Amino acid sequence: MRKSPDARSLKKLRFKAEQRLAHQEVPAPPPIDVDPQKLLHELRVRQIELELQNDELRQVQTELEASRILYRDLYDLAPIGYCTLNDQGVILQANLTAATLLGVARKSLVKQPFHRFIAKEDQDTFYRYRQQLVSTEGLHTCDLCMVNKSGTTFWVRLNSVCESRVGDKPVYRTTFGDISESKRLEEALREQEAFFHLIAENLSDFIAVLDPEGRRLYNSPSYQQFFGNVSDLHGTNSFAEIHPDDQERVRQVFMETVRSGEGRQIDYRFVATDGKIHEMESRGSVIKNKEGQVVRVVVVSQDVTERKQLQEQVHQMAFHDPLTRLPNRRLFIDRLSQIMAASSRSACFGALMFIDLDDFKPLNDAYGHDVGDLLLIQVAERLKCSVREMDSVARFGGDEFVVMLGQLDIDESESIAQAENIAEKLRVALSEPYALNTGHVGDFDMAFEYCCTASIGITLIKPQEATQGGILKRADMAMYRAKHAGGNQIRFYA
Secondary structure, three states: OOOOOOHHHHHHHHHHHHHHHHOOOOOOOOOOOOOHHHHHHHHHHHHHHHHHHHHHHHHHHHHHHHHHHHHHHHHHOOOOEEEEEOOOOEEEEEOHHHHHHHOOOHHHHOOOEHHHHEOHHHHHHHHHHHHHHHHOOOOEEEEEEEEOOOOOEEEEEEEEEEEOOOOOOOEEEEEEEEOHHHHHHHHHHHHHHHHHHHHHHHOOOEEEEEOOOOEEEEEOHHHHHHHOOHHHHOOOEOOOOEOOOOHHHHHHHHHHHHHHOOOOEEEEEEEOOOOOEEEEEEEEEEEEOOOOOEEEEEEEEEEOHHHHHHHHHHHHHHHEOOOOOOEOHHHHHHHHHHHHHHHHHHOOOEEEEEEEEOOHHHHHHHHOHHHHHHHHHHHHHHHHHHOOOOOEEEEEEOOEEEEEEOOOOOOHHHHHHHHHHHHHHHHHHHHOOEEEEEEEEOOEEEEEEEOOOEEEEEEEEOOOOOOHHHHHHHHHHHHHHHHHOOOOOEEEOO
16 A cells, blocks of 8 residues: 655656646736735646646555455465464454365454364364464474364364564464365275285285386285385385396396387296295286386286196106106107208118017016016116217107107218117116116015117108108117017117
């Protein structure tokens, strides 16, 4: 609000009046004894002064009206409630928003205690808030529940500051706004987080939350079996414990997930702090911000070590002889197909040996199948140690074994010679005595040596071999020729 005109302002008005009068055309005054010209001039100056003062007053009135409108916009129509409280907490002044939030007419709101609109369960909170407001300076903030005239409760955030004037009692400027929706969202978020933690902390799966660089932000308690204290993992590199041979592959899959926003399943080996290697199966999914950028990667993993071991056991049972651990007939057929295909591609010959033990039945009849099994196990070991790494040994059934030789030579005669050399090595190895332990009698081990030779039949696997049946038939015929020749012999199918 403007102040009343002072001497300087009046002098300024006088000057303006003089200037305006100087520019006006005025008729000459009638002659009188007192200088009429001077008197008329003075009257006109006074008149103009009054006009200027009226202009000033109208300007002040216009500015006051603008200020009143601005006050109403900023105070009465503000989106939050404004109240002025005295030192007893009584409402001295309130805006329209405060009256609307509390459901009370603005005139009725004045002179009411503010605490009357605080929900019963938060009265103690408001009391402590007022104590802090009175005892300490600065802005004070508090979240609590208020209740309007109809009894409906709603969450507000109070902001109060003390305003003290010299000689006057302090007043407290207080604002509050409805934050019920914000509180509801916070509660929903807390429930989601609690639900997530409940799931994560009670699942046997391994859940990790990583940043886009692969640093750990969260690990479920299940990781304790790998690391011990899970809290020590925060901020560490999630690729560090992956087996060195798998690290780069896993890193590439992770970066592709961050880039594309699409997770992939991946198998890899994980090295725990005790050095034990675990087979892991993981799948990632991403969390994006409102701009669509990936800010988190959630990785759910399973320890599939036991499952892989069981799969291997099932595979062993399906394709390997349980006694000798050699490939069985089913796997033998598959490997024979591979050797035939390789022979066709390279034009090199292969060979198949059919081996039958000469003196196995008398051993079984005399000592039983358990002792016979001991001999078969030793036969399998001798066969595996006597062939090349590229060759395959299988138990065909009973005391019959087969040996498959691949990549011999493109020349047939040279291939026959190489096959016969390997067959002779096998014949010699199998003819050595076998040390067999039949059990215990008292404190003594009952062990003896047993000689058991073998008859070996050989046939070449030609580069353009037609059927597996023909190969097996030829090798079987050659083996029987060796056996009919007295055993401990090698015969080549011709």
